[in-house]
Amino acid sequence: MRGYRAAVAFDGTHRLPGGALVLVENSTIIGVEPVTAPVPDRCVVVDHPALLPGLIDSHVHLCGDSSPRALEQFAELSAERVQDIIDTAEQQHLRAGVTAVRDLGDLEWAVVDRPRAAIGPTIVAAGPPITSPGGHCWAMGGEVAGIEALRRAVRERAERGADVVKIMASGGVLTPGTDVLACQFSLEEMRAVVEEAHALGLPVTAHAHGLAAVRRSMDAGVDGIEHGSCLTTDGPQLSTEVAVGLATAGTYVCPTLGEVPGVDPPPHIQARLLEVGADLDRHREHAAAMQRAGVTLTAGTDAGIGPSKRHGLVPMAVADLVAFGMPATEALAAATSTAARACGLQARTGRLAIGLDADLLLLDSDPLIDVTALQRPRAVVSRGREIPL
Numbered sequence: 001m002r003g004y005r006a007a008v009a010f011d012g013t014h015r016l017p018g019g020a021l022v023l024v025e026n027s028t029i030i031g032v033e034p035v036t037a038p039v040p041d042r043c044v045v046v047d048h049p050a051l052l053p054g055l056i057d058s059h060v061h062l063c064g065d066s067s068p069r070a071l072e073q074f075a076e077l078s079a080e081r082v083q084d085i086i087d088t089a090e091q092q093h094l095r096a097g098v099t100a101v102r103d104l105g106d107l108e109w110a111v112v113d114r115p116r117a118a119i120g121p122t123i124v125a126a127g128p129p130i131t132s133p134g135g136h137c138w139a140m141g142g143e144v145a146g147i148e149a150l151r152r153a154v155r156e157r158a159e160r161g162a163d164v165v166k167i168m169a170s171g172g173v174l175t176p177g178t179d180v181l182a183c184q185f186s187l188e189e190m191r192a193v194v195e196e197a198h199a200l201g202l203p204v205t206a207h208a209h210g211l212a213a214v215r216r217s218m219d220a221g222v223d224g225i226e227h228g229s230c231l232t233t234d235g236p237q238l239s240t241e242v243a244v245g246l247a248t249a250g251t252y253v254c255p256t257l258g259e260v261p262g263v264d265p266p267p268h269i270q271a272r273l274l275e276v277g278a279d280l281d282r283h284r285e286h287a288a289a290m291q292r293a294g295v296t297l298t299a300g301t302d303a304g305i306g307p308s309k310r311h312g313l314v315p316m317a318v319a320d321l322v323a324f325g326m327p328a329t330e331a332l333a334a335a336t337s338t339a340a341r342a343c344g345l346q347a348r349t350g351r352l353a354i355g356l357d358a359d360l361l362l363l364d365s366d367p368l369i370d371v372t373a374l375q376r377p378r379a380v381v382s383r384g385r386e387i388p389l
Contacts, residue, residue, distance in 0.1 A: 054099025064304025096312030235277030258317030
């Protein structure tokens with residue numbers, strides 16, 4: 001048995017008065033006690049200034065190596081090289097205090113089929129995202145057309161062991177030839193995907209940049225929306241109808257914030273963003289408007305898709321949430337307990353609670369006062385295993 005004690009503790013939903021002593025045996029939390037509680041016999045206790053659950057990135061691409069051609073190069077990669085990229089990505093997440101990730105688009109099942117290692121982050125995997133022929137991220141292997149084919153695609157994901165269904169409701173910035181503002185599937189097609197997935201016990205999350213695609217995803221009953229940019233020809237436009245609909249339904253929206261400081265997107269990506277009046281500042285303002293409207297936001301980064309989106313950026317995403325006005329407790333929850341619910345991991349991680357995985361992040365100061373403390377991990381524990389930093 002081991003113990004981790006800190007005068008500052010956030011349990012995934014709120015600050016624990018006076019801190020906490022978290023007791024760990026093997027891979028599981030077996031106690032969350034006051035700091036003054038007696039230490040059990042033969043328990044070695046380590047003291048740190050602050051502790052909280054390990055962070056969760058609710059939107060990553062583990063097959064992406066964060067290079068300028070991260071997604072474009074997929075057709076050139078060997079299976080061995082893809083696994084090497086995944087290995088590296090997992091370690092980058094762990095060293096940043098990210099102990100669970102949701103992979104929302106792999107290359108030809110590389111993440112879904114990968115044995116789930118006891119030493120890596122907990123992984124929720126979608127497999128190749130469902131997309132239209134030639135649609136966004138078609139190179140990942142998920143092109144589908146027609147309602148019956150879409151239903152078969154959902155069944156295939158369930159049979160292969162995927163944890164979530166990802167559908168590309170709109171075009172994407174990183175796929176030339178797709179329309180960021182346009183819908184890739186009809187409402188009937190989207191509803192068929194949601195109906196089939198829910199019948200099989202799988203949630204559905206939709207990539208949606210254009211306002212029309214966000215509306216269509218809502219009408220189809222998806223469980224989550226990625227990006228949620230609500231783009232129009234005049235830039236982001238969050239209508240009252242959409243804001244109320246998302247908030248009322250409890251739809252999880254991941255605005256994919258978090259960037260490497262000082263690293264801009266490649267020029268061709270910046271040009272595509274400018275075509276639709278989108279830029280990072282306007283997207284942050286849009287995310288802030290969603291938060292004020294009561295939309296449930298999660299911390300996810302789109303890690304792996306380019307140089308500004310390296311793996312392990314959840315601390316930056318949380319800082320973005322705080323910067324635009326989200327209370328610190330809510331922002332930390334977006335990367336812990338709220339993200340766990342969005343990813344279907346609430347029975348395993350995201351909180352300091354008895355019976356959950358021993359996923360811990362130990363810090364040098366209080367992240368509720370200074371959110372940049374998340375960027376300075378002192379120790380990381382993943383399912384009871386201390387990670388070398």
